[in-house]
Amino acid sequence: MSLTHWETPSPRWLIILFAILAIVIGALVGMAVGISPSVYLLFAVTLFLVIVLLTIANLEFGLLVFIVLTYLRVSDIAVHNYGAPSVARIFIAILVGAIFLRWAVTGHLPKGWLKPAVLVLAYALVIFGSILYASDIASAEASASDYWKDGLITILIVALIQKKSTFRYVIWALILAGIFVASISVYQYNTGTFDNNYWGFAEAPLLNIVGVTEGNRVAGPIGDPNFYAQILVVLVPLCINRMISEKRTLLRIIAGLGALVITLAVLYTYSRGGIIALVFALIALALYRPPRLPMVGIFVAIVAVALLLMPDAFLDRMGTLTNVLSGEQDTRSEVSIRGRTSEMLSAWDMFIDHPILGVGADNYPVNYQTYARKLGLDNRATLREPHNLFLEVAAETGLLGLLIFGYILFYIFQCIHRARLGFAQLGDPQFLDLIGAFSAGLIGYLTAAMFIHGAYPRYFWLLAGIAMALPQVLQTQKEALIKE
Incomplete structure (x- = not known):
């Protein structure tokens, strides 16, 4: 895949920039060697600095790397498992700086980001x-503190x-990230190597399956099987x-293998909500x-x-879901379902008691026992979560937050609908179908959100940014056709 290059600045300016970066890279690599003789650290630092260099030279490349890093939670794994600094924060700063650098050099700023920024700011308030x-x-x-980073990610992606x-490359970046973690999870499950977390990309905690039966459920880089299933369903x-x-046979084969291993990984999470979301x-x-x-x-x-x-344990667990839905089993007779019923009803009661502003962001757990x-x-007698994103928003931010969040969802699907109509008029059925596939994945994500809360909101805001970018993608395509 060839990437579209950023507008080329003057050769002299480019030479000076690369000379400065070369000096900085050399200094940082020297510092890394001085701090630790570890070859892995040296390799990681060098790789990161090369990526930074390529990002400054080509923003599209930086966007794809950032999306892969975000979807794989590389920054969180590095921070929690290896004590490294936050790669996400550094990369966000680099992308923001690169955008302003391009503006300063070429006078060109991205379009279509203002309304998404207003919506992000409104929810931030x-x-x-x-x-x-x-x-x-x-x-x-x-x-x-977490929200400002997530909101900024949305705006960056739109920009x-x-x-x-670029949209197509982003879709492939998501697919490849999913294939990477799902393949590890499938291998882990079938080999029974649950004591190996594969550098943090394959957690598999021992959890309840059904009744008193417990078993390992794959949880990927997140550590929770239900949330892991949610982000895989999208793909x-x-x-x-x-x-x-896809026109190329190799890409079609890769995509087919991706559909297989990602679906298997969803099954291996044993997530009932994930299965429903996939359907x-x-x-x-x-x-x-x-x-x-x-x-x-x-x-x-x-x-x-x-x-x-x-x-058999998987089938038994799915059986509890069909029994409850058919009315053959009361919610009070299954521990997990009984707990979730209590959590959802408690969220509703909090909203009724605090209808305008809610109990406060991330304050559901401390109010749950009451x-x-x-x-x-x-x-x-432990802190619990509402296990429903929409009830969580209602309980914690009240009607005000629910209305703003609801409008954000409305705007997301409005962007998708407008883009589909526009590309249908342009006679581009393949891109029309690609937008539809992305929308279907987003519907799966939101369906899963009916059964889990927003513990990892960065995925939602990343997907929201991709959707909100579609109107500008359509506009750019129209302008390109006019020029032709």
Whole structure:
């Protein structure tokens, strides 16, 4: 894949820039060697500095690297497992600096980022404002501290995805990141090497499966199987789309393998919410692009074989879900479902008691026990989460936050709809289908959010930024056609 180069500045200016960067790189590498003789550290520092250099030379390359790093949680793994500084913060600063550097040199600023920035700022005011009335101020402050980085990521992504080619590269960056972690998870599960976390990319905690039965559930770089399933579900429709629509055979094969290993990884999480989300994502994909009957038959056969190969504990766990949905099993008879029912009802009660502003950002856990005792469904004396993103927003930010967050969701799908209409008018069915596949993945993500809270919001804001960039992608394509 060839990347579109950033507007070329004057040769003299470029030579001076690279000379300065070469001096800085040499100095930092020397410092790294002086601090530690570790070859791995030297390699990591050198690689990072080369990536920085390439990012400054080509913003599109930097965007793709940043998306992969974010989706794989490389920065968090490096910080928590190896005591490294936050790569995410450094990279965000580099991208922001590179954008302003390009503006200073070429006078060119990205377009289409103003409204997304206003929406991000509006929700930020709710999050930061909750510090003033939250019972646990420290939790609200921590939530606000995380939010400004997530919101900035959204704006950056909107600013950097300006063209069709960039959007397509971003989709492939997501797919390759998913193939990387899912392949490790599938290998880990089938070899039983759960004591090896594979450098932090393959956690597999021992958790409840059904009743008193416990087992290892793959959790990838996140550490929680339900959230891991949520971010993987997004990628399955994208893989299927690329498997069908890519022109190069090698890329179609890679996408097909991606669909297989990512789907298997979702199954190995044992996440009931993840399975439901995957089904909804595939239904949405089928509505966007109705599949041919032979393809449906092949897919059903593959799923049937995969389910038959799953252990009995998996089928028993999925059975509890079908029993509850059919009314054959009461929610109070299953520990996990009983706990989640208590958590969701408590979130609703918090919203009723604090309807305008909520209890404060990230203040649901400290208020949970007060409400759970009244319900009498959950006897766990620990901090809990609402296990529903939308109830969490309502409980913690009230009607004000719920309305702003709801409008952000509305705007996201409005952007997708406008882009689809526009590319349909331009006679570009393949890109139309790609946007539909992305939308299907986003629907899967939000379906999973019905069963889990927003513990890892960065993924949502990353996906939101990609969606919000689509109107500008359409506008750029129209302008390119006019020039032709």
